[in-house]
Amino acid sequence: MKLRLTVMCATLLAALSGMPGEVLIVGARAAESVAVEARAGWYSQLVDAEFVAKYAVLPKPEGVQIIDSRPAARKFDPGHIPTAMNLHDGDFDKLADQLPGDKNTLLIFYCEGYECMLSHNSAFRAEKLGYTNIRVYAAGYPEWVKSGRMVAVSVPFLKKKLDEGSPLTLIDSRPKERKYDKGHIPGAISLPDSDFDKLIDRLPADRNSPLYFYCEGLNCKLSSDSAEKAVKLGYKQVKVVPEGYPLWARLYGPGPGTSASPKVVIQTTADQDAIAIASFEKILKESAGAVLLVDVRDPAEYAKGTFKGAINMPVAEVEKRAAELPTDRPVIFFCSAGGRSGDALDKARKAKPGITAYFLDANVKWTPDGGHAITPN
Structure with a gap:
């Protein structure tokens, strides 16, 4: 025991003094810390899975951000x-600019394991930007999975799986009447976490069936709690969708529900593709959820002000993102003057002929207090 402690202390001193040799990976269980051979180019402040697991929980802890340095579509x-x-x-x-504004935020970078340098490279870059509390989980995602810890998927990935008709069971862990019935991800079953034990017969009998749990975003723990219960029941392919229904609604519009938004009547101008200003204002006031509002301006313009509930899809991205546009309700494109929105309409119809879409051919200005003014061209 004394020898083990001596070796660990020597290793730690070597790491702190910059001596070649081993780097101590600091974890929640110090007595079980793992020493690995130092590698050229590694960031020095390393942590293990136990350390990361304290922050990979819902609701998302404040003052910390875990960062996946891998490519989005193929890995994250x-x-x-x-x-x-x-x-x-x-x-x-x-x-x-997506990093936290507070430079004292704990940043934990990871990527594809010991052979992957992306997380280390990003850690050094963050340090140059002035961040003062940086760690790297060098073992990364492969070890996380191998150790049997919970895995998350993104909302776009879930959308892709649903569009492909992949066999899976999607579970809404939110309260049924107050949340699910008012709107949910299409195809999801309602299994409130509070009633999980009473309603487990709604889950597939085959324990190898893929299960995806979601709830009300990063501040909601219902989905992760239900997912853990499913794992304890023996289900082997359990995943969570942490951003849940709020991000789905923002990206793809509100889902179906027993209190679904009413159908809207859209009046147009002489140009049958252009929605009349009065009709547009009426929809904003009374039934905005019955349409998908698409702001086709640049992200910087969108960030300064837009209509409530609108998603941002810059005109240059419309064709490649046309799959995100719904066919079960009208889509209304807008910008600040009508030029880009009309162009977006044409691109969207070419890429996805089945949509019902219009554009706002008008001048729009947003005020700092969230208001707006729309005037004819």
Whole structure:
């Protein structure tokens, strides 16, 4: 025992003094810390899965951000550590503004294991930006999965699986009457976490069936609680969708529910593709949830003000993101003057002929207090 402690102390001193040799990975269980061989280019402040697990929980803890440095579509979307944000190291400079504003925030970077340098590279870049509390989980996602910990998927990945008709059971863990009945992800079954034990017969009998749980976003723990219960029941393919229904509604519009929004009547101008200003204002006031509002301006413009519930889809991205546009309710494109919104309409119809869509051909200005003014061109 004395020898083990001596070796650990020597290793720690070597790491702190910059001596070559081993780096001590600090974890929640110090007596079981794992020493690994130092590698060229590694960030020095390393942590293990036990350390990360304290923060990979819902509701998402304040003062910390786990960051997945891997590519989004090929790696992050199909599986990542819960509460992690994706900031691919290859796009770090372009996406650095997504990092927390507080430079004292604990940042935990990870990627694809010991052979992957993306997390280390990102950690060094964050340090240059002035962040003072940075760690790297060097073992990364492969060890996380191998140790049997909960895995999360992104909302776009879930949408892709549903569109492909992949065999899975999607579970809404929110209260039925107050949440599920008012709108849910299409195809989801209602199994409130508070009634999980009474309603487990709604789950498939086959314990190998893929289960995806979601609730009300990063501040909601119902989905992760239900997912853990499913794991204890012996289900082997259990995943959570941490951003849940709020992000789904923002990206793809509100889902069906027993209190679904009413159908709307859209009046147009002489141009049958352009919605009349009065009709548009009426929809904003009375039934905005019955349409999908799409702001086709640039992200910087969108961030300064837009209509409540609108998603941002810059005109240059409309064709490649046309799959996100619904066919079960009208889509209304808008910008600040009508030029880009009309162009977006044409691109969307070409890429997805089945949509019902219009554009707002008017001048729009937003005020700092959230108001707006719409005037004819």
